[in-house]
Amino acid sequence: MEKSVETTLLDRRSIRRYEREPISEEDLHFIREAIRNTPTSYNGQQFSVIEVSDQDIKLKLEEIVGQKQMKTSARVFIFLADYNKIAVAAKAKNLENPGFENTMDGLIVGVVDASLAMMSAIVAANSRGLGTCPIGYARTADPAAISRLLNLPQGVFVVCALAVGVPREIPDLKPKQSEDLLIFPDSYGTEDMAGKLLDYDREFTEYHATRAGNTSDKDWIGEILGYYKEGMSYKMLDAVRAQGYGVVK
């Protein structure tokens, strides 16, 4: 099943329950090719992807990360910021490597490249009727354990994982912020931002209370701040330093 670009983009939602069905080789090939053709900073391709199909590794990932999509989806793609490959290439050619990964922008570049590659995979998979769910906890839950499990060298860290598989359920689409809160004409801002955000908060709270499947009484603003509160305890600077990112400026 091939969907139009419009349906692929506007009908996408995160899928957290999967059929135990394989993905066709043709669809996998398309996803890999879409990943390969991702735009990247300098065409440096500061990313790599680990495609996990081994059920034992998926179970270990689920154990570390605590997200069940990692064992129930057919594939887990792990998107990595990667400065190992350029280090290997520079060494092979006897060229001096300035160590761009030790700068804030170098780190951002790796994260942006890996994120765009993940979006390429999301669009490709969804266009073939497959479901996807990004899994950020693959980065934050236990970076040292994930690095050991996946044998990550210096210069490489997990940006995000992506579960891909045949959907077992199609949840309701989540309401998103209105266009005027997201896309500003010519310069930053919109009139009555607070009022519009409170309108969105009400809309989202209503969606939470009435959506198919598991309803919730949480509001949007409170839920997001709750996630941030949890995120305050993550030790990502230590984690990227352990993977060889000096981040000195």
Ligand SMILES: Cc1cc2nc3c(=O)[nH]c(=O)nc-3n(C[C@H](O)[C@H](O)[C@H](O)COP(=O)(O)O)c2cc1C
């Ligand atoms: C970088 C990133 C990390 C995410 N991490 C998780 C995750 O660990 N677990 C999860 O269930 N969903 C995760 N999500 C999915 C978001 O919850 C989801 O995109 C958001 O609620 C909007 O819903 P939608 O994708 O259905 O539009 C993540 C999404 C992104 C972009």
